Amino acid sequence: MLKALIIDDEERATDSLRLMIEKLVPEIIEVKACIDARKAAEVIQEYKPGLVFLDIQMPHLNGFEVLEKIPNKDFKLIFTTAYNEYAIQAIRFSAFDYLLKPIDAEELQQSVKRFIQTAHDYKQQFDLLKNIMHNINAASADGFRLALPTREGIHYLIPGEIIRCESVGNYTKFHTKTGKQFLISRTLAEYDTLLSPHDFIRTHKSHLVNKKFISFIDHDGFVILADKTKVDVSRRRKEEVMKALK
Structure with missing residues (x-):
């Protein structure tokens, strides 16, 4: 029996999301809406939802300010937001779930499914x-910390600490300049999207490399990194890699 709460100042948005939930998400048996961010903490305390859909951009209080007013955050959270590249990057770097408005029905179902499947x-x-x-308040996206959830806990890296990422099936292995490695249950394609704006380049379907750690390309066409690692460069990516290093 899962109760959900929608916090969004746009009444049309809350009505639309509520209808989608009632029609498409049978796991949620009750859904309530709060359109005044100033009352959100009180509503959460009284209603005790298991899942909260929280809009980021609202008048009076934004989504993050709402959270600061809630002492016991014993509910799961999915952010909802209109397109805001900086905020979305900050959230994605933190391995946090969000829905982009207008909300897609399939993405809504997948988000709730992830909620149910995770501890x-x-x-x-x-x-x-x-x-x-931390990421929202960073002076620039270069100061973002990337959250890497593992079985041992969450590890945080700034992009400049990562030498390369390697595809291992549906996992990604991070190689850092300290020599530590982290195996994360997300695909390399996901991290390619996140890290390419931070001077990372895909040299091969299995390798994503931080350009600042590339020393040179040898005669056999391998990228040689600062830690002496040799990384494959695929034939179709060779021209792009050469251009990026000029």
Whole structure:
């Protein structure tokens, strides 16, 4: 029995999301809306939802300010937002779930499915929320911390600490300049999208490399990195890699 709460100042948006939930998400048996961010903390305390859909951009209080007013965050959270590249990057770097408005029905179903399948680790969620706030307040996207959830806990890296990422099936292995490695259950394609604006380049379907750690390309066409690692360069990406290094 899952109760959900929608916090959004746009009444049309809350009505639309509520109808989608009632029609497409049978796991949620009750859904309520709050259109005044100033009352959100009180509504959460009284209603006790298991899942909250929280809009980021609202008058009076934004979504992050709403969260600061809630002492016990014992609910799961999915952000909803209109297109805001900086905020979305901050959230994605923190491995946090969000829905982009106008909300797509299939993405809504997938988000709720992920919520149901994951353990309700509220401490981990709180740690990830703190990382979002760090990223939002960073002077630039170069200061973003990338959250890497592992079985041992969450590890945080700024892009400049990552030498390369390697595809291992549906996992990605991170190689860092300290020599530490982290295996994360997300695909290399996802990290390619996140890290390419930070001077990372895909040299091969299995390799994503931080350009600042590339020393040279040898006669056999391999990229040689600062840690002496040799990385494959695919034939179709060779011209792009050569151009990026000029």
